[in-house]
Amino acid sequence: MSVAENIRTVTAMLGSRCRLVAVTKTQSPETILEAYNAGHRAFGENKVQELMPKYETLPHDIEWHVVGHLQTNKVKYIAPFVSLIHSVDSLKLLREIDKQGQRHGRTISCLLQIHIAAEETKFGLSPDEAVQLLSGGAIAPLANVRITGLMGMATLTDDTNQIRAEFRSLRSLFDRLRTMTLPGNAVMQELSMGMSSDYPIAIEEGSTLVRVGSAIFGERHQEHG
Numbered sequence: 001m002s003v004a005e006n007i008r009t010v011t012a013m014l015g016s017r018c019r020l021v022a023v024t025k026t027q028s029p030e031t032i033l034e035a036y037n038a039g040h041r042a043f044g045e046n047k048v049q050e051l052m053p054k055y056e057t058l059p060h061d062i063e064w065h066v067v068g069h070l071q072t073n074k075v076k077y078i079a080p081f082v083s084l085i086h087s088v089d090s091l092k093l094l095r096e097i098d099k100q101g102q103r104h105g106r107t108i109s110c111l112l113q114i115h116i117a118a119e120e121t122k123f124g125l126s127p128d129e130a131v132q133l134l135s136g137g138a139i140a141p142l143a144n145v146r147i148t149g150l151m152g153m154a155t156l157t158d159d160t161n162q163i164r165a166e167f168r169s170l171r172s173l174f175d176r177l178r179t180m181t182l183p184g185n186a187v188m189q190e191l192s193m194g195m196s197s198d199y200p201i202a203i204e205e206g207s208t209l210v211r212v213g214s215a216i217f218g219e220r221h222q223e224h225g
Protein backbone atom coordinates (compact mmCIF):
# COMPACT_ATOMS: atom_id res chain seq x y z
CA MET A 1 0.00 0.00 0.00
CA SER A 2 1.19 3.52 -0.76
CA VAL A 3 1.44 6.31 1.79
CA ALA A 4 -1.49 8.05 0.10
CA GLU A 5 -3.66 4.91 0.35
CA ASN A 6 -2.72 4.38 3.99
CA ILE A 7 -3.67 7.99 4.79
CA ARG A 8 -7.04 7.42 3.13
CA THR A 9 -7.56 4.22 5.13
CA VAL A 10 -6.84 5.92 8.47
CA THR A 11 -8.79 9.05 7.56
CA ALA A 12 -11.84 6.98 6.63
CA MET A 13 -12.04 5.76 10.25
CA LEU A 14 -11.85 9.15 11.91
CA GLY A 15 -15.44 10.32 11.83
CA SER A 16 -16.30 14.01 12.02
CA ARG A 17 -14.75 14.90 15.41
CA CYS A 18 -11.27 13.44 14.98
CA ARG A 19 -8.25 14.54 12.93
CA LEU A 20 -5.08 12.71 11.91
CA VAL A 21 -1.59 13.86 12.84
CA ALA A 22 0.75 11.80 10.65
CA VAL A 23 3.86 11.07 12.75
CA THR A 24 6.92 11.31 10.51
CA LYS A 25 9.82 10.56 12.87
CA THR A 26 12.66 8.73 11.04
CA GLN A 27 10.88 9.29 7.69
CA SER A 28 12.60 11.15 4.87
CA PRO A 29 11.35 14.45 3.43
CA GLU A 30 10.55 12.55 0.20
CA THR A 31 8.24 10.18 2.08
CA ILE A 32 6.58 13.10 3.88
CA LEU A 33 6.03 14.76 0.49
CA GLU A 34 4.06 11.70 -0.65
CA ALA A 35 1.59 12.40 2.14
CA TYR A 36 1.72 16.13 1.43
CA ASN A 37 1.02 15.60 -2.26
CA ALA A 38 -1.95 13.43 -1.29
CA GLY A 39 -3.32 16.55 0.44
CA HIS A 40 -2.30 15.86 4.04
CA ARG A 41 -1.03 18.82 6.07
CA ALA A 42 -0.78 17.87 9.78
CA PHE A 43 2.49 16.16 10.68
CA GLY A 44 4.08 15.29 14.01
CA GLU A 45 7.67 14.82 15.14
CA ASN A 46 9.00 13.81 18.53
CA LYS A 47 12.47 15.35 18.36
CA VAL A 48 13.26 19.00 17.69
CA GLN A 49 16.62 18.20 16.04
CA GLU A 50 14.81 16.01 13.53
CA LEU A 51 11.95 18.44 13.02
CA MET A 52 14.08 21.51 12.19
CA PRO A 53 15.65 20.32 8.91
CA LYS A 54 12.26 18.98 7.79
CA TYR A 55 10.59 22.28 8.63
CA GLU A 56 13.24 24.08 6.61
CA THR A 57 13.06 21.87 3.51
CA LEU A 58 9.35 21.07 3.32
CA PRO A 59 6.49 23.41 2.26
CA HIS A 60 5.58 26.03 4.84
CA ASP A 61 1.85 25.36 4.83
CA ILE A 62 2.54 22.17 6.80
CA GLU A 63 1.05 22.21 10.30
CA TRP A 64 3.81 20.85 12.55
CA HIS A 65 2.96 19.11 15.83
CA VAL A 66 5.50 18.23 18.51
CA VAL A 67 4.38 14.94 20.04
CA GLY A 68 7.39 13.79 22.07
CA HIS A 69 9.05 14.99 25.23
CA LEU A 70 10.22 18.57 24.78
CA GLN A 71 13.24 19.99 26.56
CA THR A 72 12.99 23.57 27.76
CA ASN A 73 16.15 24.59 25.89
CA LYS A 74 14.65 23.45 22.56
CA VAL A 75 11.48 25.55 22.71
CA LYS A 76 13.18 28.54 21.09
CA TYR A 77 13.70 26.65 17.82
CA ILE A 78 10.08 25.63 17.29
CA ALA A 79 8.34 28.70 18.74
CA PRO A 80 8.22 30.60 15.42
CA PHE A 81 6.13 27.96 13.63
CA VAL A 82 4.87 25.08 15.78
CA SER A 83 1.14 24.46 15.50
CA LEU A 84 0.52 22.36 18.63
CA ILE A 85 2.77 20.96 21.36
CA HIS A 86 1.15 17.72 22.59
CA SER A 87 3.61 16.90 25.34
CA VAL A 88 3.66 19.64 27.99
CA ASP A 89 4.13 18.21 31.45
CA SER A 90 5.50 21.00 33.62
CA LEU A 91 4.89 24.60 34.55
CA LYS A 92 8.55 25.30 33.82
CA LEU A 93 8.06 24.20 30.22
CA LEU A 94 4.85 26.21 29.89
CA ARG A 95 6.66 29.33 31.13
CA GLU A 96 9.40 28.88 28.54
CA ILE A 97 6.81 28.34 25.77
CA ASP A 98 5.11 31.55 26.91
CA LYS A 99 8.39 33.47 26.87
CA GLN A 100 9.29 32.26 23.38
CA GLY A 101 5.74 32.83 22.14
CA GLN A 102 6.00 36.42 23.31
CA ARG A 103 9.34 36.88 21.52
CA HIS A 104 7.74 35.75 18.27
CA GLY A 105 4.40 37.49 18.75
CA ARG A 106 2.53 34.18 18.84
CA THR A 107 0.15 32.40 21.17
CA ILE A 108 1.28 28.78 21.20
CA SER A 109 -1.28 26.00 21.65
CA CYS A 110 -0.34 23.20 24.02
CA LEU A 111 -1.80 19.99 25.40
CA LEU A 112 -1.03 18.68 28.86
CA GLN A 113 0.44 15.18 28.65
CA ILE A 114 -1.17 12.88 31.20
CA HIS A 115 0.39 9.65 32.37
CA ILE A 116 -2.31 6.99 31.88
CA ALA A 117 -0.27 3.84 31.12
CA ALA A 118 0.71 1.16 33.58
CA GLU A 119 4.30 1.46 32.35
CA GLU A 120 6.73 3.50 34.38
CA THR A 121 7.79 6.72 32.70
CA LYS A 122 9.13 9.98 33.90
CA PHE A 123 6.95 11.91 31.43
CA GLY A 124 3.42 13.11 31.93
CA LEU A 125 1.39 14.59 34.76
CA SER A 126 -0.88 12.55 36.97
CA PRO A 127 -4.57 13.50 36.72
CA ASP A 128 -4.31 15.18 40.14
CA GLU A 129 -1.26 17.18 39.09
CA ALA A 130 -3.11 18.36 35.98
CA VAL A 131 -6.11 19.45 38.03
CA GLN A 132 -3.82 21.29 40.45
CA LEU A 133 -1.92 22.99 37.65
CA LEU A 134 -5.12 24.16 35.97
CA SER A 135 -6.84 25.28 39.16
CA GLY A 136 -3.92 27.25 40.60
CA GLY A 137 -3.12 30.80 39.52
CA ALA A 138 0.02 29.98 37.55
CA ILE A 139 -1.48 29.49 34.08
CA ALA A 140 -3.60 32.62 33.66
CA PRO A 141 -0.65 35.08 33.43
CA LEU A 142 0.91 33.12 30.54
CA ALA A 143 -0.63 35.30 27.81
CA ASN A 144 1.25 33.64 24.95
CA VAL A 145 0.19 30.10 25.82
CA ARG A 146 -3.17 28.46 25.22
CA ILE A 147 -3.90 25.05 26.72
CA THR A 148 -6.36 23.38 24.38
CA GLY A 149 -6.65 19.89 25.85
CA LEU A 150 -4.94 16.69 26.94
CA MET A 151 -2.69 14.00 25.46
CA GLY A 152 -1.99 10.48 26.66
CA MET A 153 -0.39 7.22 25.59
CA ALA A 154 -1.83 3.84 26.50
CA THR A 155 0.28 0.89 27.61
CA LEU A 156 1.92 -1.07 24.80
CA THR A 157 -0.04 -4.31 25.26
CA ASP A 158 -2.31 -6.71 23.33
CA ASP A 159 -4.93 -6.37 26.07
CA THR A 160 -7.51 -4.16 24.39
CA ASN A 161 -9.57 -3.95 27.59
CA GLN A 162 -6.63 -2.36 29.36
CA ILE A 163 -6.00 0.06 26.49
CA ARG A 164 -9.68 1.03 26.44
CA ALA A 165 -9.71 1.55 30.22
CA GLU A 166 -6.66 3.82 30.00
CA PHE A 167 -8.19 5.93 27.22
CA ARG A 168 -11.40 6.10 29.27
CA SER A 169 -9.47 7.41 32.25
CA LEU A 170 -8.07 10.22 30.08
CA ARG A 171 -11.50 10.96 28.67
CA SER A 172 -13.00 11.15 32.15
CA LEU A 173 -10.30 13.60 33.28
CA PHE A 174 -11.05 15.64 30.15
CA ASP A 175 -14.79 15.63 30.97
CA ARG A 176 -14.09 16.53 34.60
CA LEU A 177 -11.91 19.48 33.57
CA ARG A 178 -14.63 20.66 31.20
CA THR A 179 -16.97 21.06 34.17
CA MET A 180 -14.41 23.12 36.11
CA THR A 181 -13.78 26.84 35.89
CA LEU A 182 -10.46 27.03 34.09
CA PRO A 183 -8.12 29.97 33.46
CA GLY A 184 -9.10 32.08 30.42
CA ASN A 185 -6.26 30.65 28.35
CA ALA A 186 -7.24 27.03 29.00
CA VAL A 187 -10.08 25.34 27.16
CA MET A 188 -10.67 21.60 26.92
CA GLN A 189 -11.23 20.95 23.20
CA GLU A 190 -8.64 18.43 22.08
CA LEU A 191 -8.09 14.90 23.29
CA SER A 192 -4.92 13.54 21.66
CA MET A 193 -4.92 9.77 22.00
CA GLY A 194 -4.35 6.82 19.71
CA MET A 195 -1.30 5.56 17.77
CA SER A 196 -0.91 2.92 15.03
CA SER A 197 -1.65 -0.02 17.31
CA ASP A 198 -4.62 1.46 19.16
CA TYR A 199 -6.15 4.38 17.25
CA PRO A 200 -9.44 2.58 16.42
CA ILE A 201 -10.07 2.15 20.17
CA ALA A 202 -9.03 5.76 20.85
CA ILE A 203 -11.55 7.03 18.28
CA GLU A 204 -14.31 5.01 19.95
CA GLU A 205 -13.31 6.52 23.29
CA GLY A 206 -13.55 10.12 22.08
CA SER A 207 -10.17 11.03 20.61
CA THR A 208 -10.06 14.26 18.59
CA LEU A 209 -6.45 13.83 17.41
CA VAL A 210 -4.85 10.49 16.56
CA ARG A 211 -1.05 10.42 16.17
CA VAL A 212 -0.32 7.67 13.65
CA GLY A 213 3.12 6.85 12.23
CA SER A 214 4.02 3.29 11.26
CA ALA A 215 0.49 2.36 10.07
CA ILE A 216 0.94 5.02 7.39
CA PHE A 217 4.65 5.02 6.61
CA GLY A 218 5.60 1.42 7.45
CA GLU A 219 7.94 0.26 10.16
CA ARG A 220 10.57 2.76 11.22
CA HIS A 221 14.08 1.84 10.07
CA GLN A 222 16.17 3.62 12.66
CA GLU A 223 15.08 5.24 15.90
CA HIS A 224 17.10 8.34 16.67
CA GLY A 225 18.22 8.23 20.29
Ligand SMILES: *Cc1c(COP(=O)(O)O)cnc(C)c1O
Residues within 6 Å of the ligand: 023, 025, 046, 067, 068, 195, 196, 197, 211, 212, 213, 214, 215
Ligand atom coordinates in the same frame (compact mmCIF):
# COMPACT_ATOMS: atom_id res chain seq x y z
C1 LIG B 1 6.09 7.67 17.53
C2 LIG B 1 4.95 8.29 18.21
C3 LIG B 1 3.64 8.13 17.74
C4 LIG B 1 3.30 7.26 16.53
O1 LIG B 1 3.63 5.94 16.78
P1 LIG B 1 3.21 4.76 15.76
O2 LIG B 1 3.14 3.57 16.62
O3 LIG B 1 4.29 4.69 14.73
O4 LIG B 1 1.91 5.14 15.17
C5 LIG B 1 2.61 8.74 18.42
N1 LIG B 1 2.85 9.51 19.51
C6 LIG B 1 4.08 9.71 19.99
C7 LIG B 1 4.26 10.54 21.20
C8 LIG B 1 5.17 9.10 19.36
O5 LIG B 1 6.41 9.30 19.86
